[in-house]
Each structure stands twice: as structure tokens, then as C-alpha cells.
Amino acid sequence: MLQIPYIRENKALVISRLAKRNIDATETVNAVIVLDEERRALQTELDNTLAESNAISKEIGVLYTSGQAEKAKGLKAKTSEFKETTKTLNEALNAKIEALNALLYTLPNVPNATVPAGNTDEDNVEIFREGAIPTLFDGALPHWELAKKYDLIDFELGTKIAGAGFPVYKGKGARLQRALIAYFLDKNTAAGYTEYQLPHLVNEASAFGTGQLPDKEGQMYHVTEDNLYLIPTAEVPGTNIFRDVVLNADELPVGITGYTPCFRREAGSYGAHVRGLNRLHQFDKVEILRVEHPDNSYKALDGMVEHVKDLLQELKLPYRILRLCGGDLGFTSALTFDFEVFSTAQDRWLEISSISNFETFQANRLKLRFKNSDGKNELAHTLNGSSLALPRVLAGILENYQTEKGIEIPEVLIPYTGFSIID
RNA sequence: GGAGAAUUGGCAGAGUGGUCGAAUGCGGCAGUCUUGAAAACUGUUGAGGGUCACACCUCCGGGGGUUCGAAUCCCUCAUUCUCCGCCA
Numbered sequence: 259m260l261q262i263p264y265i266r267e268n269k270a271l272v273i274s275r276l277a278k279r280n281i282d283a284t285e286t287v288n289a290v291i292v293l294d295e296e297r298r299a300l301q302t303e304l305d306n307t308l309a310e311s312n313a314i315s316k317e318i319g320v321l322y323t324s325g326q327a328e329k330a331k332g333l334k335a336k337t338s339e340f341k342e343t344t345k346t347l348n349e350a351l352n353a354k355i356e357a358l359n360a361l362l363y364t365l366p367n368v369p370n371a372t373v374p375a376g377n378t379d380e381d382n383v384e385i386f387r388e389g390a391i392p393t394l395f396d397g398a399l400p401h402w403e404l405a406k407k408y409d410l411i412d413f414e415l416g417t418k419i420a421g422a423g424f425p426v427y428k429g430k431g432a433r434l435q436r437a438l439i440a441y442f443l444d445k446n447t448a449a450g451y452t453e454y455q456l457p458h459l460v461n462e463a464s465a466f467g468t469g470q471l472p473d474k475e476g477q478m479y480h481v482t483e484d485n486l487y488l489i490p491t492a493e494v495p496g497t498n499i500f501r502d503v504v505l506n507a508d509e510l511p512v513g514i515t516g517y518t519p520c521f522r523r524e525a526g527s528y529g530a531h532v533r534g535l536n537r538l539h540q541f542d543k544v545e546i547l548r549v550e551h552p553d554n555s556y557k558a559l560d561g562m563v564e565h566v567k568d569l570l571q572e573l574k575l576p577y578r579i580l581r582l583c584g585g586d587l588g589f590t591s592a593l594t595f596d597f598e599v600f601s602t603a604q605d606r607w608l609e610i611s612s613i614s615n616f617e618t619f620q621a622n623r624l625k626l627r628f629k630n631s632d633g634k635n636e637l638a639h640t641l642n643g644s645s646l647a648l649p650r651v652l653a654g655i656l657e658n659y660q661t662e663k664g665i666e667i668p669e670v671l672i673p674y675t676g677f678s679i680i681d
Numbered sequence: 682g683g684a685g686a687a688u689u690g691g692c693a694g695a696g697u698g699g700u701c702g703a704a705u706g707c708g709g710c711a712g713u714c715u716u717g718a719a720a721a722c723u724g725u726u727g728a729g730g731g732u733c734a735c736a737c738c739u740c741c742g743g744g745g746g747u748u749c750g751a752a753u754c755c756c757u758c759a760u761u762c763u764c765c766g767c768c769a
Binding site: 298301302304305306308309311312314315316317318319320322323330331333334335336337338340341504633635 | 699700728731749
């Protein structure tokens with residue numbers, strides 16, 4: 259969530275930048291500023307009342323200990339009016355804070371200056387492309403057909419056990435999944451990220467901390483009995499490691515990586531684009547996550563992009579990088595690069611990674627701070643990205659590496675799979 | 682799941698209704714001493730709100746209550762520990 263002093267001091271900038279998301283925030287921003295002024299006025303009034311009442315209470319205490327009970331009783335009578343005033347002011351203040359927060363929760367992060375204007379994913383700007391798109395032989399298949407032909411994934415079985423969108427990986431299909439997870443984790447740890455195994459369910463405070471609540475609860479599976487949420491991404495438990503944490507400056511930067519399954523309800527998604535591995539309720543993902551000094555966060559973002567490029571280069575998959583436009587930018591992000599791998603048989607690009615700088619937007623909610631050079635607590639920047647999301651990488655491998663003899667395995671994965679072809 | 686105990690500042694640990702944001706120790710920071718370091722000694726050292734800056738206000742696991750006044754009393758929730766039960 260945005261910081262009020264920042265909104266106050268950069269009002270015009272906030273409004274013009276939010277316009278990149280195609281929202282007119284003028285009214286909300288103005289209302290936030292007014293509500294905040296009113297909040298401070300109420301706070302001051304309450305504080306002054308409390309100060310007066312505290313002073314009298316102290317006096318009463320002194321009178322009692324010095325044996326002047328009668329005088330004390332007289333003062334007691336005087337304090338009753340304070341109680342009423344305090345109560346009223348307190349309620350007014352809380353109502354004001356609630357109204358203020360309700361508005362703040364509706365404001366998304368301020369896009370970075372380099373975010374292009376635009377409405378939909380069609381306005382995203384391609385900034386990099388690499389890897390030749392293979393020309394497939396006659397009779398080449400989409401990945402869901404390949405998965406069936408080589409008995410790698412059983413979608414129907416998953417439907418029987420759980421429901422649509424819960425695939426069952428079998429044999430070499432399962433092994434390939436495990437290989438990818440191990441390969442990604444090895445690459446990430448080699449790049450300096452510390453490996454974590456995180457809870458797959460989180461509490462309300464965590465879901466709030468990374469911004470899934472209060473708005474996007476419909477996208478998460480909710481275990482009502484225990485009021486826990488299944489994670490939609492490792493970002494949630496991973497970033498909440500740092501909730502209410504003050505880091506020393508020399509502890510920055512922090513880089514962590516973790517593999518988790520991800521659960522998404524994806525309510526309302528149907529049709530051809532959800533075929534096969536394209537969109538699932540449960541999928542595997544390896545995530546990288548950083549906590550950075552504000553001065554370094556954009557450099558770190560570039561570093562993460564380079565790191566993911568390296569993975570795709572090694573896997574020899576055709577991919578491109580997009581700079582997301584304002585309209586396609588996530589609620590909490592200031593700048594996002596998407597990676598897409600080309601699905602040859604489907605003739606379309608599939609998103610496999612999304613790397614974002616959230617600046618202080620998450621840190622503000624999380625109260626994630628560091629001691630700056632003045633010895634003051636300052637909000638840190640958080641970043642994260644997938645490295646990588648498994649299903650669409652798998653789809654890309656199956657489709658792009660298919661030959662008439664079978665599916666070849668990318669060379670870097672062979673040490674992990676133990677086989678070099680699926681036939 | 683049942684019974685009991687606990688939750689205080691970076692850590693340890695006092696504090697059972699009044700001047701307690703909180704003793705003391707450790708740690709951190711600054712200084713004295715020293716060629717330098719250590720030791721010793723002296724001072725300092727939580728967070729948030731608010732203010733030009735002060736003042737002032739809030740916070741002793743979370744929430745609510747009693748009282749003129751709560752770290753201290755009551756209710757409730759959470760967490761941790763011990764014992765019992767169950768169990769990968």
C-alpha cells in the first residue's frame with residue numbers, strides 16, 4: 259500500500275503515473291489527503307484530552323499517597339467528563355482510520371516511469387527475443403496430445419481424484435518435473451539465493467501482507483475450518499518471512515529461492531486457452547525473491563531478468579521478454595517484466611515468469627524495514643519472480659523438442675532426468 | 682483432543698493497581714585510559730503517531746472490559762512449554 263506522506267508530497271506524480279493504469283485516481287488521492295488531515299486533527303485532539311486526564315490521574319495518585327483522600331475524591335468527579343470525550347474522539351478517530359485505509363487499499367502501486375501506457379496485454383512492449391522457433395515435422399502435436407501419447411500426464415485421472423486442473427504426472431513426466439525443480443533450484447542457489455522450504459498454507463496476516471487480501475480472496479482456496487489459505491505462489495509465504503522485521507543494513511540484500519506447489523481457483527477461466535497445461539488449479543513453481551536497499555532495487559531487478567534469461571538460454575527454448583504496460587501491471591507492482599516461451603504447436607506465447615519490483619508497496623504493509631545510514635528505520639524494497647513456472651516450461655519442452663522419434667531432453671536436464679529421450 | 686504453566690525492550694530477566702516506557706545483567710554505540718587492542722570506567726541505547734522543533738500521545742503476545750489511574754485485576758483469542766492421549 260502506498261505511503262500517505264508520499265501521496266501528499268507527490269500528488270501530481272501519483273495521479274499522472276496511475277493514469278498509466280487507465281485509472282483516474284484524482285478523487286481518491288484528494289480524499290486520502292483530506293481524510294489524513296482530519297485524522298491528524300482528531301489524533302491531536304484526543305492526545306490533548308488524554309494528556310489532561312493523565313495529569314489529573316497522577317495528581318489523584320499523589321493525593322492518595324499523601325493521605326489527602328478528600329481532595330482526591332473531588333478531583334475524581336472532574337475526570338468523568340474526560341471519559342466521555344475520550345471515548346467519542348477515539349471512535350471518531352478509528353472510523354476515520356478505517357475510511358482512510360479502505361481508500362488506500364483501492365490504490366495500486368505507482369508505475370515506474372518506464373512503464374508504457376496501454377490497456378491490455380497487446381500493449382506490452384517486447385524488449386528482447388531469443389532462440390529460433392523450430393520448424394516442426396508433419397504430424398507434430400500440441401503438448402496435451404504428446405502427454406497422452408507418451409503417457410506423461412493423465413489429466414482425466416486428476417479430474418477423477420480432485421477435479422479439472424489437477425493433472426497427474428506419471429513416469430518420465432513426473433521425473434521431468436522433478437528434474438526441472440532440481441535444476442532451477444541448483445541454478446538459483448548457485449546465483450546466491452538461499453533455498454527455503456515454505457508452508458503451503460498461510461494465515462490471514464500473511465495473505466494481507468503481500469496484498470492477496472482483502473481484495474483477491476476469491477482467487478485463493480480458503481480452508482475455513484482453520485482460516486488458512488492455500489498459497490497461490492511462494493511469494494506469499496516467502497515475503498512474509500520478513501513481516502515485522504527490521505534488517506541491519508549489512509544484511510541487505512537478501513535473496514531466497516523456494517519450490518512450492520501453487521493453488522489458484524481461476525474462477526471464470528474456460529475455453530481453449532486453458533487446455534492442457536496452459537492454466538491449472540495446482541502447479542509447481544520455483545520462485546526467487548529479494549529484499550533490497552531502495553537504491554539498488556532496479557539494478558537487482560535487471561539482475562533477476564539476466565538470471566532467468568540464462569535459464570532459458572540453457573534450456574534452449576525460444577522466448578521473449580515483455581515490459582508490461584500500465585493496464586497489464588499487477589496491483590502491487592511498480593515495474594514488471596514477463597517472460598514468455600513459444601508454444602510451437604499452439605502457435606502462441608505462454609507466460610512462464612513474471613519478475614517485478616514492488617518498491618515499498620509490500621514493505622509498507624509488511625513493516626519490512628532496514629536501518630539506514632542515519633540509524634533510522636526505512637522501508638526496504640521487495641522483488642520477486644518465477645524461475646520458473648513448471649507447466650508451461652514443460653509444455654514448451656514437449657512441443658519444441660518433439661521429433662519423429664520422440665521427445666528429446668534439453669542437454670542441461672539429462673543429468674537430472676537420467677534419460678535423454680522420451681519415446 | 683484433555684490438564685497445567687507461561688508470553689515484558691536485541692537477548693536474559695525483575696516488576697501483582699499510582700511518579701513504570703519499565704530495575705538489573707548481557708549485547709550495541711560513543712567517550713576516557715592505551716602506541717594500538719583488550720580489560721576497566723563513564724555516558725548512551727525500543728517502536729509508532731504528532732510537531733518547523735519541542736511538548737504531548739500510544740505500545741509490556743492480539744482484542745475487549747473494570748478503574749480517576751492497568752505491565753499489574755477480569756474476559757477472550759493466539760502462541761510457546763510440560764504431562765497425558767493419538768500419530769507420519
